[in-house]
Amino acid sequence: MRLTLRTLLSYRDGTLPPNVHEELGRKLRASPTAQGIVERIDRAGATPRPLSMEVVSLMSACSANDVSEFLDNALEPEKLFGMERKCMDDDSLLVEVASIHSILAKEYRRDRKSTRLNSSHSSVSRMP
Numbered sequence: 001m002r003l004t005l006r007t008l009l010s011y012r013d014g015t016l017p018p019n020v021h022e023e024l025g026r027k028l029r030a031s032p033t034a035q036g037i038v039e040r041i042d043r044a045g046a047t048p049r050p051l052s053m054e055v056v057s058l059m060s061a062c063s064a065n066d067v068s069e070f071l072d073n074a075l076e077p078e079k080l081f082g083m084e085r086k087c088m089d090d091d092s093l094l095v096e097v098a099s100i101h102s103i104l105a106k107e108y109r110r111d112r113k114s115t116r117l118n119s120s121h122s123s124v125s126r127m128p
Contacts, residue, residue, distance in 0.1 A: 013105035044091040061093045
């Protein structure tokens with residue numbers, strides 16, 4: 001698996017299968033560039049800018065639909081590199097995309113946990 005911004009975010013948020021998580025962990029540790037991106041996300045997220053500056057920066061960088069399609073792996077291939085480049089060039093956009101991914105990952109894990117609990121309850125109710 002390639003170490004892209006999306007896979008890096010998935011690694012950070014723990015949404016990858018264990019074997020893929022381990023493989024990407026090795027690649028991350030071997031890549032100073034990837035480590036630098038993680039540090040940028042952490043640093044920029046820890047020092048928030050005034051909201052008005054954030055909104056102007058984000059609105060000029062890309063649309064909400066672009067971010068959604070990027071995170072959903074539905075962005076057209078010819079736009080994918082451009083979106084990653086925009087994130088790399090703008091800390092506000094990078095942190096925003098990382099934050100949205102984290103929120104979605106939490107919901108994904110919660111839904112999976114809920115689904116497992118519901119299926120275990122339904123199998124117990126079917127027992128004689």
